[in-house]
Amino acid sequence: MLKNSEFVSKLRNSGLRPTKQRLKICEVLFNRDKTFHFTINDLAKNIAENFNEKISLATIYNTVHAFKDKGYLKEITISSDKSYFDTNITKHHHFYDEDTNLLIDCNDNEIGKVNIKNNITGKKISSVEVLVRVASDTQNQD
Amino acid sequence: MLKNSEFVSKLRNSGLRPTKQRLKICEVLFNRDKTFHFTINDLAKNIAENFNEKISLATIYNTVHAFKDKGYLKEITISSDKSYFDTNITKHHHFYDEDTNLLIDCNDNEIGKVNIKNNITGKKISSVEVLVRVASDTQNQD
């Protein structure tokens, strides 16, 4: 739950001008108690339905990518045609429910630390992501 | 290193007619000592450059997807615009080298078993995938 003035500083601090559109998007994404997952399409729809002033699709794309580049969003890619953004930018893993197409955050109670015994020589690990796909017991397990 | 007749049975067994095009693609993909990663584009290029008879792009897409559906290929999605197919269909994880855009198979010497302590109620785990992104020490860690 952040205030408008906090979004203004947040944007300024990362070299992004606090425009009306960006602040609106910040409000939609970050003015909440809980983090969540969304697609560009979800976000565009959300804005179109809940606000009078519309934001151009190009701006929504630009802003989401700018926020991702600045580290305010993480992208979770499920398959070549399914990609979600996550407002939870802490290190964490995901369950993906193949029945509902929903992404669910894991915490340390659910997935233990991944033990990486050897890394590629001369390289540094930039991220470790675990995706656990789940489906109903009765469903085809693919 | 499989023979042509083995590909014929392999295809027949999964309800796919052993056409010239599918056998050619089998040869390119599976007639090797080591498994490997490729994109549709890589495969199309490979076929175009190394064989006289060309295979239509639509057929390449259809065949790769059919092989994936039948479990002869696995798809590894790196980001919304980068997706690889893997001829190694055993359970394993990957390193992704952000400098070279290459995918590297992990084995158990490199990543230990992922400890999933709790699963979503009523669901069955269909897969567990770990992706470790790596980059040069000197590079921006994103």
Added chain:
DNA sequence: AATTTATATTATAATCATTCTAAACTGTTG
């Protein structure tokens, strides 16, 4: 081995998400 049927391939067109363009607009600085 000819006929029939179902399935596969092909070139091309269609689709659709994403990115580009360049004109208009806005936030910031002095």
Added chain:
DNA sequence: CAACAGTTTAGAATGATTATAATATAAATT
């Protein structure tokens, strides 16, 4: 308030993937 850089916008362009429907091929049937 003027000047400038950065931003937004609608619409066009792009490009990967999928659809189409005519032709070809494999398999089943006679």
